[in-house]
Amino acid sequence: MNQSSTLKRLVRAVLIFAIAAIMADVSASNPKREFRGAWMQTVFQDGYRTRTTEQNKKFISSELDKLKAAGINAVIFQVRPQSDAFYDSQIEPWSRFLTDGGKAPVPYWDPLKYIIDEAHARGMELHAWLNPYRVTSTAKQTLPAKHIYHKHPERFVRYGGKLYFDPGQPENMAYIKKVVADIVKRYDVDGIHMDDYFYPYPDKGKVFGDSKSFARYGKGLKRGDWRRDNVNRLVKSLNEEIKSIKPWVRFGISPFGIWRNKANDPRGSETRGLQNYDALYADVLLWAEKGWVDYLIPQVYWDIEHPMAPYGTLVDWWNKNCCDRDLYIGQNVDVTMNKADVAPSDQRTQLASKIEMTRAAQKVGGNCWWPASSLTKNVGGVADSLSRYHQSTVALPPAYPALSNSLPEGVSDLNFKRGVLSWSANAPAGRADDCTRFVVYRFDNDEEFDLENAANIVAVTPGHSIKVDKAGYYVVTALDRVNNESLPSEAIKIKP
Numbered sequence: 001m002n003q004s005s006t007l008k009r010l011v012r013a014v015l016i017f018a019i020a021a022i023m024a025d026v027s028a029s030n031p032k033r034e035f036r037g038a039w040m041q042t043v044f045q046d047g048y049r050t051r052t053t054e055q056n057k058k059f060i061s062s063e064l065d066k067l068k069a070a071g072i073n074a075v076i077f078q079v080r081p082q083s084d085a086f087y088d089s090q091i092e093p094w095s096r097f098l099t100d101g102g103k104a105p106v107p108y109w110d111p112l113k114y115i116i117d118e119a120h121a122r123g124m125e126l127h128a129w130l131n132p133y134r135v136t137s138t139a140k141q142t143l144p145a146k147h148i149y150h151k152h153p154e155r156f157v158r159y160g161g162k163l164y165f166d167p168g169q170p171e172n173m174a175y176i177k178k179v180v181a182d183i184v185k186r187y188d189v190d191g192i193h194m195d196d197y198f199y200p201y202p203d204k205g206k207v208f209g210d211s212k213s214f215a216r217y218g219k220g221l222k223r224g225d226w227r228r229d230n231v232n233r234l235v236k237s238l239n240e241e242i243k244s245i246k247p248w249v250r251f252g253i254s255p256f257g258i259w260r261n262k263a264n265d266p267r268g269s270e271t272r273g274l275q276n277y278d279a280l281y282a283d284v285l286l287w288a289e290k291g292w293v294d295y296l297i298p299q300v301y302w303d304i305e306h307p308m309a310p311y312g313t314l315v316d317w318w319n320k321n322c323c324d325r326d327l328y329i330g331q332n333v334d335v336t337m338n339k340a341d342v343a344p345s346d347q348r349t350q351l352a353s354k355i356e357m358t359r360a361a362q363k364v365g366g367n368c369w370w371p372a373s374s375l376t377k378n379v380g381g382v383a384d385s386l387s388r389y390h391q392s393t394v395a396l397p398p399a400y401p402a403l404s405n406s407l408p409e410g411v412s413d414l415n416f417k418r419g420v421l422s423w424s425a426n427a428p429a430g431r432a433d434d435c436t437r438f439v440v441y442r443f444d445n446d447e448e449f450d451l452e453n454a455a456n457i458v459a460v461t462p463g464h465s466i467k468v469d470k471a472g473y474y475v476v477t478a479l480d481r482v483n484n485e486s487l488p489s490e491a492i493k494i495k496p
Contacts (some may be wrong), residue, residue, distance in 0.1 A: 006269050034395040035366025037330045038067050039073040043081035048098045054106045059114050066376040068122050070383040071297035071391025075119050076193050079112050080130035087112035093144040102144025123460035127191035128183055132176050135163040160203035167230040168213035177457050198231045199281045204268045227281040236292045238435040248403055248432040248481040254297035254330050257314055269317040272308040288323035294324050297368045301332035303339040304350055319361040328366040329358045337380025365398045393454035400482040404432035408480035411428045414492040422465035423476050435478040437462050443473045469496050
């Protein structure tokens, strides 16, 4: 072996050691509170229709296991992809991505109920994701016989070959509100979620045919202002409806990443791209200012040095303009993992830098990963990197004290027997401060119990017991429905 080869090996070893040390520091600094979400889509996912009921259940359970291993603590599951249902609805037909012809699955199962139970069993939140106006995705798509379109075709608009609810018709707002209320009443969801699809993305040369409803309901407004008002009133009414049923259920929206460009509005971002406000008629800042949403997850899917929409520029803009709403950043896994970091970094992906930027932004409380399937497939090693470094410790989702600021009752009667740590807690009573999950901490000694250090969290569980195989001092707290944390229990010393 020559000297040059030896030197190269030595340099490589030093670099590997340095990177490992840096990543160890990253892992140690992971926050205790952080939203770590993932979007699980069902639209255009024909696998559900081709699998059996048991295969679908195993698929969902496996996906949740992989997401939890990557540090995910909140799953956003698409339950209404196209005015249809991935749940047992008396209002809309079963989704064409689950069954044919709007028929119930055989053997019967309810995907939403199943994934809620499975997510909660893993200590994860489950947010139900709905698309409000989209009905079809192709010109040839047919709708089940019982679809509302067949009864009221006048309430729909065909645009670019696709069918949409007309947002300008009050009957459609009432209908969508009815769909959301039905989910909130019957399912134990932690949140209701909508993405960027309000008015459809522009199709060049095509006109959205809402002239009749504009003539009837426009009330002298310019058409753009009227369309924005239609969406504004939907968002406001949905939030009010949700809170009237279950005040603890969060309402969140993940808008397209650009509100407006600065060239068009002094409040806008230093970007040059499609604008929510003008193209999709989504006035996201107004929703935040009025408190009509509990959280925003702007889809900042671009790379760090994108010429028209730089990632860092947009993270900084949203950080300054979220109006005290909870703010998380929507991340595109494939873009992030297929782009090398910017100089002088030698990282082959932009993952570490993007997470560092979000954690450095004062009002950003976490990230949400699109799509979940890229995480579970470990695209570019993303799941490995998250589980080993950036999300290696357990994180609690952010608390929502604006929805309820009373702390839940703590746990009592800690007991250790035959390898199981158990405790007692009040049974849920249908209130925001119900104890729904428990946080188990472990410490090496009783000199200082640092509950703010995420490295001390052993698990988050909905149960009243957990297997323990490591000696130490254990403390348990309770989380309520909006993630407020109780005072800690008395510590118990365990010697398995």
